Amino acid sequence: MERNYSLSLENLGIFIIGFFFLIFPVFFLTVTTDAFVLPKQIILALSAAIGLFIVALRAVSQGSLRLRRTPFDLSLLLFGAAVLLSSIFSVNRTDSLIAFVPFLFILILFFAVVNLSRSEKSANFLSFSFLGGASLLSVFSLLTYFKVYILPFGFTKNQAFTPFGSSFDQSIYLILALSFGLYLCLPYLRRLAGSNFSIPKEGIFPLVSTALLLAGSLITLLIVLTIQKPNILPFGTGFQTAFAAISQDTGRVVQGFLFGSGFGTYVTDFTRFKQATFNLNPNLWNLYFFRSSSFILEILATTGLLGLLSLGLLLYKMLRRKPLVLPFLVAGALILILPFSFLNLTAIIMILALVSSYEAAKGHKDFSETEIQLVAFQKGVLALSENSQSRGSQKMLPYGFMTLVIILLLVLGFLSARYFYSDVLFQKSLVAASQNKGSETYDLQRAAIGTFPNREAYHRIFSQTNLSLANNLAASVPQGSSPSAQTQQTIVSLVQQSINSARITAQLSPASSISWQNMAQIYRSLIGFGQNAENFAIVATQRAIALDPNNPQLYISLGGIFYQLQRWDDAIAQFQIAVRLKPDFANAYYNLGHALEQKGELELALAQYQAVRNLVSNNKESLDQINEEIKALEAKIGAGKAGAKDLGEAQNQPPLEVNQPEAQLPPQEPPVKIPEPGVTVTPTKTPTPSPKPNL
Numbered sequence: 001m002e003r004n005y006s007l008s009l010e011n012l013g014i015f016i017i018g019f020f021f022l023i024f025p026v027f028f029l030t031v032t033t034d035a036f037v038l039p040k041q042i043i044l045a046l047s048a049a050i051g052l053f054i055v056a057l058r059a060v061s062q063g064s065l066r067l068r069r070t071p072f073d074l075s076l077l078l079f080g081a082a083v084l085l086s087s088i089f090s091v092n093r094t095d096s097l098i099a100f101v102p103f104l105f106i107l108i109l110f111f112a113v114v115n116l117s118r119s120e121k122s123a124n125f126l127s128f129s130f131l132g133g134a135s136l137l138s139v140f141s142l143l144t145y146f147k148v149y150i151l152p153f154g155f156t157k158n159q160a161f162t163p164f165g166s167s168f169d170q171s172i173y174l175i176l177a178l179s180f181g182l183y184l185c186l187p188y189l190r191r192l193a194g195s196n197f198s199i200p201k202e203g204i205f206p207l208v209s210t211a212l213l214l215a216g217s218l219i220t221l222l223i224v225l226t227i228q229k230p231n232i233l234p235f236g237t238g239f240q241t242a243f244a245a246i247s248q249d250t251g252r253v254v255q256g257f258l259f260g261s262g263f264g265t266y267v268t269d270f271t272r273f274k275q276a277t278f279n280l281n282p283n284l285w286n287l288y289f290f291r292s293s294s295f296i297l298e299i300l301a302t303t304g305l306l307g308l309l310s311l312g313l314l315l316y317k318m319l320r321r322k323p324l325v326l327p328f329l330v331a332g333a334l335i336l337i338l339p340f341s342f343l344n345l346t347a348i349i350m351i352l353a354l355v356s357s358y359e360a361a362k363g364h365k366d367f368s369e370t371e372i373q374l375v376a377f378q379k380g381v382l383a384l385s386e387n388s389q390s391r392g393s394q395k396m397l398p399y400g401f402m403t404l405v406i407i408l409l410l411v412l413g414f415l416s417a418r419y420f421y422s423d424v425l426f427q428k429s430l431v432a433a434s435q436n437k438g439s440e441t442y443d444l445q446r447a448a449i450g451t452f453p454n455r456e457a458y459h460r461i462f463s464q465t466n467l468s469l470a471n472n473l474a475a476s477v478p479q480g481s482s483p484s485a486q487t488q489q490t491i492v493s494l495v496q497q498s499i500n501s502a503r504i505t506a507q508l509s510p511a512s513s514i515s516w517q518n519m520a521q522i523y524r525s526l527i528g529f530g531q532n533a534e535n536f537a538i539v540a541t542q543r544a545i546a547l548d549p550n551n552p553q554l555y556i557s558l559g560g561i562f563y564q565l566q567r568w569d570d571a572i573a574q575f576q577i578a579v580r581l582k583p584d585f586a587n588a589y590y591n592l593g594h595a596l597e598q599k600g601e602l603e604l605a606l607a608q609y610q611a612v613r614n615l616v617s618n619n620k621e622s623l624d625q626i627n628e629e630i631k632a633l634e635a636k637i638g639a640g641k642a643g644a645k646d647l648g649e650a651q652n653q654p655p656l657e658v659n660q661p662e663a664q665l666p667p668q669e670p671p672v673k674i675p676e677p678g679v680t681v682t683p684t685k686t687p688t689p690s691p692k693p694n695l
Contacts, residue, residue: 025164092510106346298340
């Protein structure tokens with residue numbers, strides 16, 4: 001009876017994990033801020049947690065802890081430890097630890113699969129579920145490409161729509177699944193190539209699904225090459241930023257070398273260490289990259305030497321299998337040459353677990369099952385062993401294992417549930433904002449932050465929401481009249497919350513240039529309203545520049561603050577830096593020309609405008625704009641001057657404009673006292689300001 005109970009537990013676990021394999025590629029939700037990756041992470045967490053719990057429950061029912069060993073255990077354990085250490089020592093620790101949790105569930109899933117799949121039948125079920133899910137994804141992509149839309153959502157009625165959110169990521173997933181399908185089909189393909197043309201029933205599904213995967217891979221690659229071309233970081237830049245991240249991180253050279261910048265935080269490496277020559281790329285210069293040129297380079301940058309060595313050990317274990325396993329070869333090649341998403345990494349671990357299950361079912365000695373026991377020495381020290389003379393106390397080990405599993409799952413489950421619920425709330429707030437419902441947006445965002453207060457993006461967007469509400473409330477006061485005391489207090493309260501949220505953002509992600517840019521934008525909007533807002537805006541922008549030193553747009557922003565303060569020489573100096581960093585940046589010349597014109601250096605200003613004209617000659621709207629300004633300036637100085645040096649036509653340029661704050665609250669006399677960027681802020685629940693205008 002005990003054996004039947006254990007077998008029932010195993011079958012339940014196999015069914016749940018198989019169902020997860022089936023729906024994973026096609027599952028998405030519209031109630032989360034990320035419709036594609038986060039929902040897949042949630043079902044991964046659920047299936048992995050249930051699988052691990054069933055393994056522990058089975059051990060208790062059997063009265064012994066029997067675990068399967070694989071050649072990949074040590075390398076996966078070391079890789080997981082390297083990722084965890086990189087998160088603990090990360091420059092953006094909170095962001096990195098949040099990224100680590102889904103990765104931990106991937107490792108748990110591997111452990112659950114190899115310990116629950118104990119027969120060829122269960123290995124076949126899981127493998128067919130994996131191939132079935134990938135085949136559903138292929139069929140869906142084929143139908144969508146030929147404009148057969150089967151889903152009712154408007155945003156899915158697009159040739160390039162994919163449940164992955166990215167055709168590039170989907171193509172990698174399908175290629176990995178195709179390689180696994182071919183691995184399963186090889187025995188049947190050999191039969192077809194020989195004299196025996198018969199195919200057993202169990203071979204039909206792998207052959208059909210592999211054919212579908214081939215078609216899906218080809219159509220997805222066609223979409224990638226024609227409709228939805230991905231922006232991939234050039235390999236030279238990825239190589240340079242990776243090695244700079246582990247060797248040039250001032251103040252943390254040892255941590256950077258060993259642990260990198262922190263798992264999941266590659267964008268900080270990109271902004272801090274990219275070279276100025278990156279600005280010469282006309283299509284990519286103004287983009288932020290959250291992934292490196294290849295997964296191996298991203299791991300080097302974010303997890304350091306330890307992460308690289310542990311991943312290298314895993315690849316070595318995979319590629320030394322005899323005979324060579326095709327999906328391992330494909331996975332190793334893709335890891336070296338392409339950037340990976342979380343979904344692609346999950347696919348590799350799935351395949352690793354499935355191949356291990358097949359090898360174990362075949363009785364391979366490297367995939368044997370071991371009973372873990374405790375051995376008591378004379379001084380009471382405990383150790384692990386495969387054999388023991390005493391069995392009396394061994395039943396305690398499964399209960400201890402169950403206790404650890406329950407504690408781990410309760411902690412991870414509590415945090416994950418709050419994270420997911422907060423994300424649902426925040427998505428509702430974004431919907432409310434799109435409908436111009438200011439009060440509802442405010443309340444939902446505050447509730448989301450209260451549920452899970454450690455997401456940098458929540459505070460960043462909430463800071464902008466508060467500023468927008470304050471600005472709209474100030475604008476609602478009739479011109480020439482003074483706001484009521486209640487309205488004034490509400491405006492001040494919203495401004496204070498905006499600043500606090502911006503500063504919490506910078507505390508959660510101190511090495512993120514984006515966080516400091518947000519803070520600078522908040523302070524700049526308060527110039528004239530808050531005490532020392534202009535100085536705080538300058539300090540925050542300078543901090544953003546320190547974290548993204550070769551970004552010409554940040555120097556435009558800093559020059560714009562000086563321009564707003566009529567500090568012409570300081571503004572000119574910043575605009576000139578932007579010109580040097582990107583010699584074909586039309587807006588840099590445009591802002592430099594305006595600063596020179598305001599200073600009275602008209603001929604120098606005219607030269608900048610003429611440079612702008614050369615750069616925007618292929619943009620009629622910008623060309624007409626600059627021609628009018630050149631004509632007006634020439635009238636000021638009395639004659640036309642020689643044209644500027646031809647810099648060629650610039651591509652991928654923003655519209656011409658003198659840098660201005662996105663919002664500007666009316667001046668306040670006396671200015672309101674506001675906190676400076678460096679003061680520590682403790683998040684508190686602030687009463688909802690009333691009235692709350694629409695966004």
